[in-house]
Amino acid sequence: MINCIIVDDEPLAATLLENHISKIDHLKLTGKAGNALEAYKLLQNQPVDLMFLDIQMPHFNGIDFLKSLSQKPKTVFTTAYRDFAIEGFELEAVDYLLKPITFERFFRSVERVLRHVNPPKEDFILFKTEGMYRKISLADIAYIESQGNDIKVTLSTTENFISKSKITDLESTLASKGFIRIHRSFIINTEFVTAFNNNEVHLGDYKVPVGRSYKIEFDTFITIISKRSINK
Structure with missing residues (x-):
C-alpha cells in the first residue's frame, strides 16, 4: 500500500485526483492540502510515500516547496502548464501530468511509481x-x-x-x-x-x-x- 497526499489549491482538480486514487487498490489517500504550508504539516505528522503536487499555488509554488524538503517523498507534478517540465524532472519527479488529467494517463503514472517502489530484478x-x-x-x-x-x-x-x-x-x-x-x-x-x-x-x-x-x-x-x- 502506498500512502499518498494531494497538494492542490483547486478544489475541482483535487477532487478529480481523489476519484482517480480511489480506483486503484495500491493507493491510500491519507490527506489533502490546499497549499505548501498545509502540505508541510501533513508530511511532518504522517508517513507519505507519494505526493501529487500542483505547481502554481499561492505564496509558495510546488517547485520551490519540493526544493525546500530535506526528505522528499516520490512526487508526481500535476499542473496546467508545460513550462516547468524540465525543472520538475531535475528534481527527480516520477512524472509530470498536465491538467485535465485523464484516468488513463493517471494510471500510467501510478504504474511508473510502482516500478520505482518495486523494480524488477531482470531488465x-x-x-x-x-x-x-x-x-x-x-x-x-x-x-x-x-x-x-x-x-x-x-x-x-x-x-x-x-x-x-x-x-x-x-x-x-x-x-x-x-x-x-x-x-x-x-x-x-x-x-x-x-x-x-x-x-x-x-x-x-x-x-x-x-x-x-x-x-x-x-x-x-x-x-x-x-x-x-x-x-x-
Missing part, C-alpha cells in the same frame, strides 16, 4: 514474433518503431524483427528504463544516442525524428543527456 521484455515469445534484454534495444498494429524492434547488433504489439502498450513499461518516446512512431533507448537537435536524434547510424507533440518528452531527454555529461 528484459518478451516480444511475440513468428509464433514464439522472444526474450530481449532492454540494454540491447536501440529503438522501437510503430508500424500500424505491429512494432519493429531494432537491436544494437543492427538486427531487427517485427512483433505483434502496439507502441502505446510499451511506453509506460519502458519509461523508467532509459527509454523515451519522442515521436508518435518512435521510442528510443537514450543509451545509444550519439547526437541530436530539435528535429532528430541520432543513434549511431540511425536517425529518428522528433515529433512536435512530444515536447515534454524531448525536454526530459535533453535533461537526462545533460546530467550524464555533468556526472562524467
Whole structure:
C-alpha cells in the first residue's frame, strides 16, 4: 500500500485526483492540502510515500516547496502548464501530468511509481514474433518503431524483427528504463544516442525524428543527456 497526499489549491482538480486514487487498490489517500504550508504539516505528522503536487499555488509554488524538503517523498507534478517540465524532472519527479488529467494517463503514472517502489530484478521484455515469445534484454534495444498494429524492434547488433504489439502498450513499461518516446512512431533507448537537435536524434547510424507533440518528452531527454555529461 502506498500512502499518498494531494497538494492542490483547486478544489475541482483535487477532487478529480481523489476519484482517480480511489480506483486503484495500491493507493491510500491519507490527506489533502490546499497549499505548501498545509502540505508541510501533513508530511511532518504522517508517513507519505507519494505526493501529487500542483505547481502554481499561492505564496509558495510546488517547485520551490519540493526544493525546500530535506526528505522528499516520490512526487508526481500535476499542473496546467508545460513550462516547468524540465525543472520538475531535475528534481527527480516520477512524472509530470498536465491538467485535465485523464484516468488513463493517471494510471500510467501510478504504474511508473510502482516500478520505482518495486523494480524488477531482470531488465528484459518478451516480444511475440513468428509464433514464439522472444526474450530481449532492454540494454540491447536501440529503438522501437510503430508500424500500424505491429512494432519493429531494432537491436544494437543492427538486427531487427517485427512483433505483434502496439507502441502505446510499451511506453509506460519502458519509461523508467532509459527509454523515451519522442515521436508518435518512435521510442528510443537514450543509451545509444550519439547526437541530436530539435528535429532528430541520432543513434549511431540511425536517425529518428522528433515529433512536435512530444515536447515534454524531448525536454526530459535533453535533461537526462545533460546530467550524464555533468556526472562524467
